[in-house]
Structures are given as C-alpha cells and as structure tokens.
Amino acid sequence: MNALEIHGLSAGYGGQPIVRDIRLTVGTGEIVALLGANGAGKTTTLRAASGVLRHSGKLHLDGQDISGVSAARRVALGLAHVPQGRGTFVDFSVEENLRLGAYSVTSAQRIQDDTAYWFGVFPRLKERRAQLAGSLSGGEQQMLAIARAMMTRPKVLMCDEPSLGLAPAVTADLFVLLRDLAADRGTGILIVEQNAHLTLEIAARAYVLEHGEIAIEGSAATLSRNSEIQRAYLGIEA
Amino acid sequence: MTLILQQLVEGLASGTIYAALAVALVMIHRATRIVNFAQGEMATFCVYLAWQMTVWGLPLYVALAIAAVLSFILGAAVFRLAIRPILSAPPEAIVVSCIGLFIGFQAMSLWLWGSDNLQFPRLFSNTIWTIADVRISANTAGMLVTLALLAGLLAAMFRFTRIGLAMRAAAAEREKSPYVGIEVETMLTLGWGLAAVFGFIAAVLAAPSLFLSPTMMLSVIIYALAAATLGGWDSPAGAIVGGLVVGVAETLGTTLVKAIGAELRLAIPFLLITLILFVRPQGLFGRSGTTRV
Numbered sequence: 001m002n003a004l005e006i007h008g009l010s011a012g013y014g015g016q017p018i019v020r021d022i023r024l025t026v027g028t029g030e031i032v033a034l035l036g037a038n039g040a041g042k043t044t045t046l047r048a049a050s051g052v053l054r055h056s057g058k059l060h061l062d063g064q065d066i067s068g069v070s071a072a073r074r075v076a077l078g079l080a081h082v083p084q085g086r087g088t089f090v091d092f093s094v095e096e097n098l099r100l101g102a103y104s105v106t107s108a109q110r111i112q113d114d115t116a117y118w119f120g121v122f123p124r125l126k127e128r129r130a131q132l133a134g135s136l137s138g139g140e141q142q143m144l145a146i147a148r149a150m151m152t153r154p155k156v157l158m159c160d161e162p163s164l165g166l167a168p169a170v171t172a173d174l175f176v177l178l179r180d181l182a183a184d185r186g187t188g189i190l191i192v193e194q195n196a197h198l199t200l201e202i203a204a205r206a207y208v209l210e211h212g213e214i215a216i217e218g219s220a221a222t223l224s225r226n227s228e229i230q231r232a233y234l235g236i237e238a
Numbered sequence: 239m240t241l242i243l244q245q246l247v248e249g250l251a252s253g254t255i256y257a258a259l260a261v262a263l264v265m266i267h268r269a270t271r272i273v274n275f276a277q278g279e280m281a282t283f284c285v286y287l288a289w290q291m292t293v294w295g296l297p298l299y300v301a302l303a304i305a306a307v308l309s310f311i312l313g314a315a316v317f318r319l320a321i322r323p324i325l326s327a328p329p330e331a332i333v334v335s336c337i338g339l340f341i342g343f344q345a346m347s348l349w350l351w352g353s354d355n356l357q358f359p360r361l362f363s364n365t366i367w368t369i370a371d372v373r374i375s376a377n378t379a380g381m382l383v384t385l386a387l388l389a390g391l392l393a394a395m396f397r398f399t400r401i402g403l404a405m406r407a408a409a410a411e412r413e414k415s416p417y418v419g420i421e422v423e424t425m426l427t428l429g430w431g432l433a434a435v436f437g438f439i440a441a442v443l444a445a446p447s448l449f450l451s452p453t454m455m456l457s458v459i460i461y462a463l464a465a466a467t468l469g470g471w472d473s474p475a476g477a478i479v480g481g482l483v484v485g486v487a488e489t490l491g492t493t494l495v496k497a498i499g500a501e502l503r504l505a506i507p508f509l510l511i512t513l514i515l516f517v518r519p520q521g522l523f524g525r526s527g528t529t530r531v
Contacts, residue, residue, distance in 0.1 A: 050416075050417065051416070052416050052417070070416075070421065071416035071417070072416050072419045072420055072421045073419070075416070075417065075418060075419035076419050080417075081417050082417075083414065083417060087414060087417055089407055089410065089411050089414060091410050091411075092403075092406070092407065092410070096403060099400070099403055100403060100404070100407050100418045100420075101418050103400065103403075103404055103418045103419045103420055104418075104419035148418065149417075152419070
C-alpha cells in the first residue's frame with residue numbers, strides 16, 4: 001500500500017485552477033521528486049495536499065481518506081510539510097520549534113525522546129536550543145524545519161525547495177539526511193526541487209509538472225536519461 | 239516627598255486597571271491585528287452580570303467567578319460571530335465593527351440596568367496600613383497583587399503550556415501554524431476569550447471606585463489604549479508596565495503641576511506617549527517593524 005495516494009487533485013487561488021487532475025503516489029520509504037519550471041504548480045500541489053489550500057480530488061494517507069480533513073488534522077494523521085523558505089517559527093526558540101512540531105503528539109515521553117533524538121542528529125541545534133530560530137543560519141534553519149516536521153513521526157514528509165538559498169555543501173548534507181530518513185525510518189518523501197540533478201540522484205521516481213498538469217512520470221533513472229528533461233531541468237544540451 | 243510617594247501608590251492602583259485592560263487589547267491585537275474598542279464595554283456588561291448575581295443573593299466571589307467564565311464565553315462568541323467572518327476584510331470595516339460592538343454592548347447594559355450609577359461591593363477589606371507616613375489601603379495592595387498574580391499566570395501559560403505555545407504561534411505565524419497541526423481559528427477564539435477575562439478583571443477592579451454604569455469604562459479604555467501604545471502593541475509585559483506608568487503619570491502630573499487640575503488630567507498620558515514614541519515609535523517593549531526575509 002502506498003503511504004500517500006493523490007487522485008484527480010485540482011486546486012488554485014480565487015476559483016482559477018493552477019493545478020489540474022494531479023495523480024501521484026509516494027510509497028513507504030520512497031523518495032519521489034516533483035519537478036517543473038517556475039509557476040508549473042509544484043508549490044500549489046503541496047499546499048493543496050497538506051490542506052492549507054482548498055482543493056478537489058481524493059487523497060489517501062496510509063489507505064485512509066483524508067480528502068475532507070483539515071490541514072491541522074492531516075499533520076496529526078502523519079502528513080508533514082516543510083514549506084518553502086524555512087518552515088521554522090523565527091521568533092521562537094529552537095526548543096520551542098520542536099515543541100510546536102510535536103503539537104499534535106500527546107505523549108510527553110515521546111516528545112522528550114524525539115527531542116533528544118533530533119538533538120543527537122543535529123548537535124548544532126542542541127547547542128543553540130535556547131536561541132531564536134530566526135538567528136540560525138539558513139542551513140541550520142532548514143535542519144530545524146525538518147526535525148520540527150519529523151516530531152510527529154510522519155508517514156509522509158513533503159519538502160518544498162529544501163535547498164533554496166543553501167550552500168552546495170549544506171545541500172549535499174541535507175540530501176543525505178533525507179535519503180537516510182526514507183531508508184531508516186520508512187518515511188515517504190515528496191520533494192519539490194529546483195536542483196533536479198541532486199534530487200534525481202536520491203529519488204526513486206519523479207513526476208514533471210507542466211502548466212499545472214503531470215506531463216511526464218517515471219523512474220528517476222529513466223527521467224535522468226530523458227533528453228527533454230536533461231535540456232529543461234538538468235542544464236544538459238542534447 | 240511623602241505626598242509624592244502617596245501619589246505614586248495611588249497611581250499604581252489606578253494603573254493596575256489600565257494595565258489589565260491594556261493586556262486584553264494587546265492580546266487581541268497581537269493575534270488578530272485588531273484594536274478592540276469594545277473591550278471595555280464588553281467588560282462592563284459582564285460586571286453588570288456579576289452585580290446582578292450578587293443582587294440575586296450569590297456571594298460576591300462566586301458571582302465574580304461565574305461572570306469571569308461568562309466573559310470568556312462572551313469574548314469567544316464575539317470573535318466567532320462578529321469578527322471571524324470579516325477577518326480578511328479591510329481594516330476600516332473591522333474598526334467599524336468594533337465600534338458597532340462598543341455601541342451594542344453599551345446599549346444592552348443601558349437597556350437592562352439603566353443609566354444610574356450602581357454601588358459595586360468592595361473586593362478587599364477597608365484596612366489601611368501606614369508605612370513611613372504613606373497610607374496603603376488593602377484595596378490598593380489587593381489590586382496590585384491581583385495584577386501580579388494574573389500577569390504571572392498568563393506568562394507561565396504562554397511559556398510553559400502546550401496550549402499557550404500554540405496560541406503564541408497562531409498569533410505570530412498564522413500561515414505556518416497549520417503546518418504543525420495548530421487550528422489557528424481555535425487559538426484565536428481562545429485568545430479573544432482570555433482577553434475578555436482580562437478586560438472583565440479590569441472592570442471589576444474599577445467598579446468599586448468608579449461606580450458601575452454603562453459608560454464606566456469609557457475613560458479607562460482611553461488610558462488603556464495609551465498604555466498599550468506606550469508598552470508596544472505586541473507585548474503583554476509592555477502593556478502592564480505601560481498601564482502602571484500611565485497611572486502614575488496621571489496622579490503625579492495632577493499633583494505636581496497644579497495648573498493641570500482635574501480637567502486636563504486625561505491629557506497627561508498622551509503627552510507622555512508623544513514624548514516616548516518620539517524616541518521609540520514601536521513602544522517601550524514593542525518590536526520594531528522590520529521583518530526578516
């Protein structure tokens with residue numbers, strides 16, 4: 001069974017659809033890339049999937065229909081979303097960000113354990129636990145945003161442009177982290193990225209959005225060899 | 239010197255009233271960017287409810303506790319019914335709505351209880367202590383302790399509890415809060431309810447000395463607006479300090495500058511604010527308007 005299944009999803013702003021009839025799946029522990037040019041509807045797709053944007057169509061999380069469920073409730077059910085441009089609460093401390101991430105977790109013990117776990121993964125965050133998230137570097141904020149999203153132990157994690165504004169070395173670390181999350185914890189990951197090259201290296205499959213519709217889909221390996229994709233997203237002239 | 243200290247004490251006492259109402263205004267402004275002009279009239283209405291219950295024979299503190307709960311419900315209901323539907327409307331529309339609420343609650347108090355000044359029972363004993371020639375009444379001490387307790391409770395709630403953290407998050411980051419599972423509107427509703435309780439407490443503290451009337455809070459809300467501006471519109475701690483400063487400035491100003499007299503005392507806090515805002519436009523405790531990208 002797929003961790004996330006999206007069928008016939010359409011969404012937009014002010015009645016004007018931006019994405020139409022999106023159909024995609026993310027398996028347990030699978031990394032899926034959502035590629036496309038600026039304005040193709042990648043962010044809109046994620047915002048609709050997480051429920052902050054009104055949409056039509058069906059979504060199933062671990063087999064459960066979540067189409068009519070509020071954004072806040074989807075988080076509690078295990079659909080995490082790191083929005084574009086840092087999903088951190090900048091005026092809150094690092095520790096408070098993790099507590100916020102665990103808002104829908106009721107077990108105090110689990111929150112404590114997970115906080116300790118993520119501080120183990122990111123010692124920098126532990127050192128800065130009392131600092132405001134806004135005072136962290138871009139890379140640290142992105143790590144915090146992901147740790148924050150992982151506090152619910154989600155089944156699926158959606159990341160919108162996680163590498164935006166990060167140095168290449170930091171981006172590489174980040175992608176290793178995402179790959180490990182999928183492999184070790186079985187988290188399904190849906191990544192929207194400009195950096196198609198790196199993304200296709202860690203992704204198993206990919207979808208390409210064009211003008212709000214899925215135009216191409218396939219395994220990452222196949223898509224990496226697709227000349228149209230090479231030209232449009234990988235900067236390789238065929 | 240004794241006179242000045244005496245006026246300082248008196249000023250702190252009225253300052254607690256301004257502070258409590260300013261906290262209510264700031265809590266609502268921080269969460270919804272709305273200045274709720276009706277806060278004082280809503281509070282007066284709830285004090286009337288408490289008064290009515292004492293007339294029916296309930297002990298004062300029982301009546302106050304019930305009215306505090308009713309205040310919470312009223313604040314939450316006002317948000318759900320009157321504010322939430324127009325939350326994305328232009329600010330002018332919201333200002334007009336708040337003025338409508340102001341008139342509506344005042345009219346309801348007037349209709350139900352009339353315009354006569356009613357005696358509201360004292361909350362604390364009539365004891366007066368004299369410390370170094372300065373007289374401190376149990377009433378003044380009681381008001382200050384009440385404010386300190388409430389401020390402490392509020393701070394602890396915002397800092398240490400899950401719901402307090404979520405309320406702060408919903409206020410500071412309305413867009414991001416759903417991503418961590420926070421129902422923003424629920425938090426805003428709670429915030430309006432809690433603010434109404436603070437407004438109610440301000441009105442309860444004011445009622446014994448001002449006498450209960452439908453327009454009782456009119457001058458108080460002007461001072462509270464001044465206090466919130468002084469402290470910074472996004473800082474509850476600033477609202478408390480602002481309230482106390484405005485209270486003290488009012489009494490000291492009237493005592494020290496004989497020319498001011500009773501007629502001009504309302505002008506003092508504004509003079510003070512003008513001077514302080516000249517130096518710190520965001521208020522003493524407010525954050526400046528710069529945003530990080």
